[in-house]
Amino acid sequence: VTEKKPTVVFVLGGPGSGKGTQCANIVQHFGYTHLSAGDLLRAEIKSGSENGTMIQNMIKEGKIVPSEVTIKLLQKAMQESGNDKFLIDGFPRNEENRAAFEAVLFQYMLSLRVIDVCAEIKSFLQTKIEPEFVLFFDCPEEEMEQRILSRNQGREDDNVETIRKRFKVFLESSLPVIEYYDAKGKVRKIDAAKPVEEVFEAVKTIFTPKEK
Ligand code: UP5
Ligand code: MG
Numbered sequence: 001v002t003e004k005k006p007t008v009v010f011v012l013g014g015p016g017s018g019k020g021t022q023c024a025n026i027v028q029h030f031g032y033t034h035l036s037a038g039d040l041l042r043a044e045i046k047s048g049s050e051n052g053t054m055i056q057n058m059i060k061e062g063k064i065v066p067s068e069v070t071i072k073l074l075q076k077a078m079q080e081s082g083n084d085k086f087l088i089d090g091f092p093r094n095e096e097n098r099a100a101f102e103a104v105l106f107q108y109m110l111s112l113r114v115i116d117v118c119a120e121i122k123s124f125l126q127t128k129i130e131p132e133f134v135l136f137f138d139c140p141e142e143e144m145e146q147r148i149l150s151r152n153q154g155r156e157d158d159n160v161e162t163i164r165k166r167f168k169v170f171l172e173s174s175l176p177v178i179e180y181y182d183a184k185g186k187v188r189k190i191d192a193a194k195p196v197e198e199v200f201e202a203v204k205t206i207f208t209p210k211e212k
Helices: 019-030 037-046 052-060 067-081 095-111 117-126 141-149 160-183 196-207
Strands: 007-013 033-036 085-089 133-138 187-191
Touching: 007 019, 007 160, 019 033, 019 085, 019 133, 019 196, 033 037, 033 067, 037 052, 037 067, 037 085, 067 085, 067 095, 095 160, 133 160, 133 196, 141 160, 160 187, 187 196
Parallel strands: 007 085, 007 133, 033 085, 133 187
Antiparallel strands: none
């Protein structure tokens, strides 16, 4: 064993719940690398990649891009960061995303020799491949919609029609992922309807190590 096991925190919540805003704060205080799956996908469109048009169409429809595309981008960004603490923002968005990423994380740890091949089965049983915890920004739809509509950053999915589709996909596909981790005691739920500073106070408590 040569390197530390990477720490992964998933940052989840509905569209406009404040994931990106709070991740920026967390980075400043707690030394994580922030990886927004949505930002990585939008950068991929801009880069003129062969997947660009497909990604663009899916984002316009509020649909979830195939796991292998998103995971490849996350994996690359993790490797290039040189860090071992990651905030993964807006991913996993469905059960398939989750399972596929856990498999990749497992392989990544194998490659770092954090776990060795002999420990493979044991590791699966101990579920080392799971995130440290899941930060869940809970926010009413009306508030999220208002925030997105007043964001004005030219995102092609920030219009009423697409927002409704994003909400539907969140409820149908993404909430079950949060429920999955909640059943494992991994979810730290935050009231995200409050002002940014107050939300961050709650976030800080979660990231600050408890006195033993
Ligand atoms: N704001 C933030 N916090 C506030 C607060 N407490 N009070 C008042 N205002 C607040 O915030 C949104 C706006 O609200 C900002 O103007 C902010 O100032 C203000 P932000 O921090 O940007 O919220 P966030 O939760 O990050 O909202 P975002 O729109 O980015 O969330 P989504 O989950 O919808 O978007 P994402 O970029 O993750 O995904 C976009 C699309 O990409 C998806 O719909 C999907 O099509 C695709 N995608 C995939 O297919 N797979 C993936 O894994 C990820 C994305
Ligand atoms: Mg965001």
